[in-house]
Amino acid sequence: xxxxxxxxxxxxxxxxxxxxxxxxxxxxxxxxxxxxxxxxxxxxxxxxxxxxxxxxxxxxxxxxxxxxxxxxxxxxxxxxxxxxxxxxxxxxxxxxxxxxxxxxxxxxxxxxxxxxxxxxxxxxxxxxxxxxxxxxxxxxxxxxxxxxxxxxxxxxxxxxxxxxxxxxxxxxxxxxxxxxxxx
Numbered sequence: 001x002x003x004x005x006x007x008x009x010x011x012x013x014x015x016x017x018x019x020x021x022x023x024x025x026x027x028x029x030x031x032x033x034x035x036x037x038x039x040x041x042x043x044x045x046x047x048x049x050x051x052x053x054x055x056x057x058x059x060x061x062x063x064x065x066x067x068x069x070x071x072x073x074x075x076x077x078x079x080x081x082x083x084x085x086x087x088x089x090x091x092x093x094x095x096x097x098x099x100x101x102x103x104x105x106x107x108x109x110x111x112x113x114x115x116x117x118x119x120x121x122x123x124x125x126x127x128x129x130x131x132x133x134x135x136x137x138x139x140x141x142x143x144x145x146x147x148x149x150x151x152x153x154x155x156x157x158x159x160x161x162x163x164x165x166x167x168x169x170x171x172x173x174x175x176x177x178x179x180x181x182x183x
């Protein structure tokens with residue numbers, strides 16, 4: 001599909017869909033609740049950028065000893081200071097490229113690689129910030145909230161070890177980890 005066909009389909013979609021803030025009505029007659037106040041990942045993200053970023057991340061999985069690191073290895077935790085230092089180097093090269101100057105980083109020798117490196121460092125820094133903000137920790141490589149008490153007084157550690165098959169949430173409005181105690 002070329003870009004003009006994609007644009008025509010997006011325009012037709014905008015005409016065919018109507019959202020009055022309470023109900024969405026589609027050109028087919030189908031209805032759904034409103035899309036207002038819902039995160040629009042499809043609109044916020046670009047498939048072109050995500051695909052190029054995934055290619056960049058895959059290219060950089062190979063370690064100096066020849067082994068391949070897991071794709072989510074970075075989520076184990078890298079100090080934010082390291083993300084900041086690396087991010088500045090990528091930002092500097094982005095700035096140089098924008099000014100028509102040659103890139104200095106031999107590994108990031110194209111503007112695409114520079115921008116993907118910047119995205120990686122900003123994402124990693126944000127990941128670490130959010131883990132700290134929400135109290136995440138990672139036992140056995142699985143992320144759980146550090147401090148969460150259910151209505152029956154159970155803690156995360158008790159919930160995790162008691163049963164991984166139960167999933168009644170104590171308070172759905174908080175978005176906290178599901179309590180595994182039966183309420």
